[in-house]
Amino acid sequence: MVVLFESPAGPSEQEEGETFRPRFDASGLVTAVVTDHATGGPLMVAHMNAEALDRTLETGIAHYWSRSRQSLWKKGETSGALQSVRAIHVDCDQDAVWLSVTCAKPDDTCHTGRTTCFYRKLDLQNRKLIPSIS
């Protein structure tokens, strides 16, 4: 088995070290938050296993792990909505990554045909969803 990344370490190394030690969960995944490089707005939340993370770093194109299909997912491979990675940040305990991306086809970022998966806002009073983009 090829080891793609270093293993997690104790808190001081994990939080302050310069070694990338993604902390994959019991399912072998880290959470990926994806934002638009131009606007900074959130686009989607996805998950990455070691292979998806490695392919993303190798190619500069975002790859995820599809939990529903249980397979490697090159985002946009079918729709053309490929995501070019401009920056990746890692959180304190390294179980989440934040990708800033440029989309090749912004209108197809969400599978519903929208520029973001976060197209509804929650009315905090009555707990109903309100469209925030069309």
Add this chain to the structure above:
Amino acid sequence: MVVLFESPAGPSEQEEGETFRPRFDASGLVTAVVTDHATGGPLMVAHMNAEALDRTLETGIAHYWSRSRQSLWKKGETSGALQSVRAIHVDCDQDAVWLSVTCAKPDDTCHTGRTTCFYRKLDLQNRKLIPSIS
């Protein structure tokens, strides 16, 4: 048992309906992405169970579920870094929420004493972590 939220439905209702139907995972959690209301920058990624989500909506102050402590977590209860919720967006299949918040003590957003948990950037060439804020 008190039912706090409606159950998930089929794709069209889940994706296009106005009813909030959070899709909790096998551990009873949704992913929460938290951004700064003023700057839009990502602050942290956390998780919410139904109780945390309900308490957040009731009080306007962000509550999460601590997976490490396995308990309800009112963010900032000890540090004072309470998060006032300005807006919540929900993603297409409703298994992730995006909170835009104002922090009472921005310098203590991360437990390491930083304004965000995403204080390191990944050098995409050599896969090393570089501090992006002090």
